[in-house]
Structures are given as C-alpha cells and as structure tokens.
Amino acid sequence: MSTATYPEPQPHKDIEEIFPDVFIVRGSMSIHKWVCISRVMTILRHEDQLLLINPIRLNTEGEAQLLELGKITHVFRLGYFHGVDDAYYVEQFKAKFWCQSSSNKYPNPSPDVLMDESTPMPFPDMSLFVFENAKHPEAAILYQHHGGLLITCDSVQHYDNWDGCSIFAKIIMKLAGFRKSTLIGPMWLKGMTPEDGSLEEDFDRLLHLEFKHLISAHGDVCREKAHYNLEDAFDRIYSG
Ligand SMILES: [Fe+2]
Numbered sequence: 001m002s003t004a005t006y007p008e009p010q011p012h013k014d015i016e017e018i019f020p021d022v023f024i025v026r027g028s029m030s031i032h033k034w035v036c037i038s039r040v041m042t043i044l045r046h047e048d049q050l051l052l053i054n055p056i057r058l059n060t061e062g063e064a065q066l067l068e069l070g071k072i073t074h075v076f077r078l079g080y081f082h083g084v085d086d087a088y089y090v091e092q093f094k095a096k097f098w099c100q101s102s103s104n105k106y107p108n109p110s111p112d113v114l115m116d117e118s119t120p121m122p123f124p125d126m127s128l129f130v131f132e133n134a135k136h137p138e139a140a141i142l143y144q145h146h147g148g149l150l151i152t153c154d155s156v157q158h159y160d161n162w163d164g165c166s167i168f169a170k171i172i173m174k175l176a177g178f179r180k181s182t183l184i185g186p187m188w189l190k191g192m193t194p195e196d197g198s199l200e201e202d203f204d205r206l207l208h209l210e211f212k213h214l215i216s217a218h219g220d221v222c223r224e225k226a227h228y229n230l231e232d233a234f235d236r237i238y239s240g
Contacts, residue, residue: 079153
C-alpha cells in the first residue's frame with residue numbers, strides 16, 4: 001500500500017444491501033466546525049467486482065466489510081463538487097477511475113477513463129446520463145435493474161429525515177430550500193445553472209428515462225416513487 005496521506009474516515013453506518021448487488025453506506029461529511037451533512041456511497045457489484053459511486057472512505061471495520069463484498073475495481077465520480085475520497089480508493093486498491101472531462105475540482109486522481117454518454121460502462125445494464133447544459137461536469141447513472149434505479153450525486157436528492165446533518169446544517173438547508181421530499185439540489189442548481197441559461201432541457205431528458213428508485217450522494221434512498229417525485233420537483237421549479 002502507498003504511504004500517501006488521505007483524509008481520515010468520517011462517521012458512517014454499516015453497509016446496507018438495498019437491492020441484490022446494490023449496497024449503500026450512509027455517512028457524514030463535516031464541512032465546517034458547526035456544519036455536518038449526510039453523505040451516501042453507492043456500491044454496485046457484478047460477479048466479484050465492485051464499482052464505488054460517490055466514494056466515502058470507511059473506518060477499518062467498514063472497509064473490511066466492503067472487501068468481503070468483492071474486489072474494488074472501479075471508482076466513479078459523478079459530481080463536480082465531490083471527490084475528496086476518490087484518490088484513496090483508486091491508489092490503495094488500484095481501481096480504475098472514471099469521471100467526465102474537467103471534473104477536476106479535486107485534481108487527484110487522474111482519470112483512467114473520461115466518460116460521456118457513449119462510453120461503454122464497466123458493468124452490464126448501466127448507462128450514463130450527462131447534464132449537457134450545466135456549468136460544470138455532472139452525470140447520473142441509470143442502472144436497469146429492479147424497475148430502474150437512478151444514481152445521482154447532487155443533482156437529484158431525496159430526504160425522509162435529516163440523519164447525519166448537524167443542527168446548523170439543518171437550518172442552512174431549510175433556508176436554502178431543502179425539504180423532506182425528492183428535490184433538485186437547490187444549491188447545486190444555483191451553482192450549475194449558467195447565467196441566462198437553464199437546466200430544464202436536461203431534467204426533461206432525465207425524466208424520459210425509466211426508473212422507480214433513486215440513490216444520491218446525500219439523504220435517503222427513494223424507493224418506487226422517484227420518477228413520480230422528480231416530475232413534481234421539476235414542475236415546482238420549471239412550471240411555476
Ligand atoms: Fe454534494
């Protein structure tokens with residue numbers, strides 16, 4: 001193993017199996033002394049290979065649990081604003097790193113694969129969706145199992161509760177427009193919408209995909225109602 005230093009693991013729960021070969025870890029991320037927000041890593045398994053999406057470094061027990069699931073072979077960065085733990089997995093486990101061109105807010109690691117919607121994916125039955133009009137690179141994955149599972153970073157999020165968020169984070173999030181529902185990330189939308197532009201066309205195209213469930217990099221898993229809920233979230237923003 002390399003002796004490079006990486007950010008230490010932050011508090012998280014045990015790995016949960018959401019669907020067969022689809023796992024998550026619910027974690028947290030301290031972004032200020034008083035502000036801690038929820039974070040979620042998704043793990044897809046195909047045969048003995050693991051694909052980590054929105055990676056979170058785990059504690060010793062969590063990492064042992066992860067390695068019992070399979071071999072970490074691929075790491076995906078879906079969101080421009082994420083990437084703090086990507087280098088740890090890529091360098092320590094010799095995993096292949098996938099991201100979009102210019103998704104370099106965190107410049108390490110260097111990409112092995114620069115992906116777009118035409119890039120063959122590492123596992124069967126998955127495809128990449130790209131927000132073409134966003135100011136910075138952002139993507140989502142459609143995993144065509146279990147009725148369709150959409151995996152996002154910040155673009156679409158779902159909250160049943162505020163677990164993993166500090167009191168100050170809850171106050172800030174509520175003021176910013178977060179609520180207990182499926183939503184288009186309010187701060188992300190502000191940061192990603194070009195001046196005099198709109199992401200309406202991107203979300204319209206996203207809603208043409210078939211999915212029932214959602215896992216994002218924050219919040220909770222939305223089962224069954226993700227598409228229906230996102231239609232509502234879309235209308236709240238673009239049909240007002
Ligand atoms: Fe985020």
